[in-house]
Amino acid sequence: MNFKDKLSNIVNMNNSILCVGLDVDKDKIPKFLFDTNTSPYINFNKAIIDSTKDVVCAYKLNMAFYESIGTNGHEILKKTLEYIPKNIIIILDGKRNDIGNSARMYAKSIFEILKADSATVNPYLGIDGITPFLKYKNKCSFILCRTSNPSAIDLQDQIVSNFPLYQKVAMKIREWNYNDNCGAVIGATYPNELKIIRKILGDDIPFLIPGIGKQGGDIEKTIKNGGNTKGEMIILNSSRGIIYAGNDDKFAERSREVAIKTRDSINRFR
Numbered sequence: 630m631n632f633k634d635k636l637s638n639i640v641n642m643n644n645s646i647l648c649v650g651l652d653v654d655k656d657k658i659p660k661f662l663f664d665t666n667t668s669p670y671i672n673f674n675k676a677i678i679d680s681t682k683d684v685v686c687a688y689k690l691n692m693a694f695y696e697s698i699g700t701n702g703h704e705i706l707k708k709t710l711e712y713i714p715k716n717i718i719i720i721l722d723g724k725r726n727d728i729g730n731s732a733r734m735y736a737k738s739i740f741e742i743l744k745a746d747s748a749t750v751n752p753y754l755g756i757d758g759i760t761p762f763l764k765y766k767n768k769c770s771f772i773l774c775r776t777s778n779p780s781a782i783d784l785q786d787q788i789v790s791n792f793p794l795y796q797k798v799a800m801k802i803r804e805w806n807y808n809d810n811c812g813a814v815i816g817a818t819y820p821n822e823l824k825i826i827r828k829i830l831g832d833d834i835p836f837l838i839p840g841i842g843k844q845g846g847d848i849e850k851t852i853k854n855g856g857n858t859k860g861e862m863i864i865l866n867s868s869r870g871i872i873y874a875g876n877d878d879k880f881a882e883r884s885r886e887v888a889i890k891t892r893d894s895i896n897r898f899r
């Protein structure tokens with residue numbers, strides 16, 4: 630099954646376009662898990678997945694949080710991925726890219742070894758770094774277009790042949806979508822840019838939108854400006870705001886409550 634069909638199935642089944650970000654951080658995971666547990670990271674993720682799997686369409690794992698654990702990180706990442714129900718979208722967020730020959734290995738690692746449904750990809754190297762990802766026709770490559778951070782403006786607003794760079798990137802994403810397997814990453818913290826990018830990319834390209842929750846993006850503006858003409862093709866990610874909602878033995882219940890509240894707030898505007 631291709632990415633878009635899988636996304637549409639789970640969005641309909643769970644009535645949700647919410648993605649929960651499993652960004653494991655030792656300083657934020659409830660302390661008692663490290664005192665009482667031999668696999669605290671895995672058990673934390675399993676508890677969050679168990680308590681949110683009927684409320685989400687996707688889980689996004691930012692690879693930095695796993696790589697920074699050290700030698701165990703890859704195992705923790707793999708075991709978490711294996712635990713995610715097969716009908717839920719997995720986004721591996723590594724913002725990878727390189728020259729074509731090396732990008733090929735990043736793509737292989739994410740799509741073949743780790744078996745993710747989608748990846749976040751950096752556009753800076755141009756088409757030869759993007760092509761190895763696009764060869765995986767049933768997967769989705771979410772290309773960074775307008776990032777959510779304050780200093781996104783440093784480069785992304787620079788004018789290149791009469792257009793801000795982020796709009797040029799959007800035009801490139803449209804061009805690179807020849808296999809119908811590109812997506813775009815746009816921060817919820819930039820709702821005006823979101824609207825412009827949707828206009829450039831049309832109805833068929835999915836948007837991964839981080840920046841609600843801890844980064845303060847406005848849900849109503851995000852849905853209205855980011856959705857296509859049917860209000861579809863958007864995935865809204867929240868990581869810290871959901872997974873670290875509680876820090877006692879009821880942490881998973883707290884995460885569930887915030888996930889439901891977030892999904893319902895989103896659904897009010899869909």
Ligand code: OMP
Binds near residue numbers: 777
């Ligand atoms: P929270 O701020 O905790 O909700 O986490 C946001 C997640 O989305 C982190 O994993 C970020 O690395 C990621 N992210 C952004 O916050 N901004 C972006 O522009 C792009 C991403 C991403 O590609 O996912």
